[in-house]
Amino acid sequence: MNSLPDSSSIAPLSGNTASDTARVVRLAPESELRIEVEFGYSLTLKLIEGVAEVFGCEIIVGREYRFSGQKLGVFTWQAAGGADYVADDTPMPIFLNIHTALEQRRATAETMKTSGPRVVVVGAHDSGKTSLVKLLLNYAVRQGRQPMFVNLDISEGGVTMPGTVSAVMVDQPIYPEEEFGSLGLDLTAAGGSGAPIVYHYGFDTPNENTKLLQRLVGHLADTVTARLVEDDDARQSGLIIDTHGCADHNEFELLMHIIKSFSADVVLVLGHERLHSDLLRAFQQQPQSNISILKLTKLGGVARRDKSFRRQSQVRKIREYFYGHPGNCELSPFSLVVGFGDVNIFRVGEEHLVPSSALPLGADRKAGGTRLVAIEAGDILLHSILAIVDAAPRSASTAGAGDSTNESQTQDEEDFLVLANVLGFVYVSDVNSAKRKMTVLAPSATRLPSNRLVMGVFKWAETV
Ligand SMILES: Nc1ncnc2c1ncn2[C@@H]1O[C@H](COP(=O)(O)OP(=O)(O)OP(=O)(O)O)[C@@H](O)[C@H]1O
Structure with missing residues (x-):
């Protein structure tokens, strides 16, 4: 019925092949197989016959599904048979x-x-x-x-x-x-x-x-x-x-x-x-x-994820934004060189988050926390993920870092940008402060869709 190598027989990516450890598991009606695959390991799942689903999505008979760094339950409403390695306390x-x-x-x-x-x-x-x-x-x-x-x-x-x-x-x-x-x-x-x-x-x-x-x-x-x-x-x-x-x-x-x-x-x-x-x-x-x-009630099956597992899940999410999902939908990101003068960079206006090396340009910190402050591009950006946000309507006439001399206009824009729709993300892979340039990884080779970039706390070293 369902061919499911379980978590106790996971093959390391660099080690045994799945066929070395493959196992057939039969699922009784209304029971599920719980699978936990750590990062660095993978597991291939194939439904041989019957009907089963993962979080409500039906899986296809004969197709191989590969999981890594994931925890999931494979549930069946209808299949008959024995019930090895499966749980029936399902919600x-x-x-x-x-x-x-x-x-x-x-x-x-x-x-x-x-x-x-x-x-x-x-x-x-x-x-x-x-x-x-x-x-x-x-x-x-x-x-x-x-x-x-x-x-x-x-x-x-x-x-x-x-x-x-x-x-x-x-x-x-x-x-x-x-x-x-x-x-x-x-x-x-x-x-x-x-x-x-x-x-x-x-x-x-x-x-x-x-x-x-x-x-x-x-x-x-x-x-x-x-x-x-x-x-x-x-x-x-x-x-x-x-x-x-x-x-x-x-x-x-x-x-x-x-x-x-x-x-x-x-x-x-x-x-x-x-x-x-x-x-x-x-x-x-x-x-x-x-x-x-x-x-x-929190029922059996839901797996606890420690800090490291959660962090690795975030890193994978960031990676998948640029490179897609291995095997299914792979993407090829592009490296672009961006001059500091071609973009305006902002950060949420929490005072403790803005180091003295990145003092805001005429920003109003008194507004406290719910608006952005403009920051100077520089080494602080290295390995950051920057959100590209839809530029403020008035920004066409005030484009260019640091060219805004009218403080209230700057503040209006900072207030507008915090609520602006995100158009995409770039990853800053290199910063050359002497040449006032940075290299960014972007999902497309075309120009950035806006010159307004917002920095959060997320850093990602691509080699991770
Ligand atoms: N029946 C199941 N069998 C095995 N793993 C499961 C099952 N149900 C959920 N999980 C896994 O348990 C983990 C926690 O579940 P989930 O992400 O749904 O919890 P959450 O409450 O949204 O967590 P958070 O604290 O991040 O908000 C996830 O990795 C999920 O895939």
Whole structure:
């Protein structure tokens, strides 16, 4: 039935071939095989017969799927047989019930020409939020829906880079190997109704700049709502929103802001008893709110990822942005030489993040945290990931680093740019301060789509 080498027989990339350790595993109905593959190892999965899925995406009989640095469950509803090395304490029947209830709301929205469910998935770290989001999106797509996926889990990057918040309409499955990368987004297509909406936050935890994150969430919610007004299918399919793990009070405030900004009507709370009761209490005080808050226990299968595994996942995400997914969709990035005078570089205006070597040019630090400050290009950029953001409308007349003498005009632009859509990213592979030039890795050989670049905390040495 299902041919699945399990995690105990993973072949090192440089070592044995998969055939040395291949094993056939039979899955009973409603059971799953849990697989954990560390970075530096790979595992090939092939379905011999039957029907199985990974986070709601059906896998194809006979095709080889290769995983590395990933943890996943291969689930079957129907297959019969023994149950070696598999788990039957799976939450899938509960998730299917949730999907069915959401689908009923979508059908009603279609008939009544209203909006579909607006679902937020919240919970503890490593409780399975992203996995549930993928599953609900995949099930909706299998049903012919086009839900909006909103990613507010800034540490993972969703459809693009870590350190961003984004929204994209999903009309194709999220394949298990490439995960969200399989949606194959073209950020430079920004503007069209199907184009992703991406804003740059620049950090990988909410606490680093909660005020900025709240501002971006509010802005993203407004943009998504405006987009849905024009798109009946997406509006009736609704939203599925992934969030960062909630551990403290700050994060609770942020979750409340997310729920309110997106007018969420379904909140799924995974593995976090206290968060569930805090949310219930908060919404009991607002009896007019029409919201369902459901508690789901964190069930077996969801794997813990330590700091190093998470960091390696981020690095892979960054690499895949430029090079694509090995074997499936490989990309060839280009090296471009960019003069310091040809670009304007900004950074989020947190004082402690701006070293004295990168003092802002006439910037207003008093505004504190939720705007950008212009910084001087130089060695500080080496190995940084820079977001290319849509230039401010007025910028055509003020282009060029440091040419803005009008302080209030500079401040307007800094305020505008923090909310500007991200058009893509470059990686700074070399800086030559003496010649006032830097070399960047870019996904395309054409000129950068904007000369406004924003620096976050993410550094990546390409050799990693
Ligand atoms: N049934 C399963 N079997 C094996 N691994 C699983 C299963 N379900 C989820 N995982 C893995 O467990 C890990 C954690 O799950 P997930 O990313 O969904 O949690 P999360 O709550 O979104 O985490 P975060 O704290 O980053 O927000 C992931 O690597 C995921 O692929």
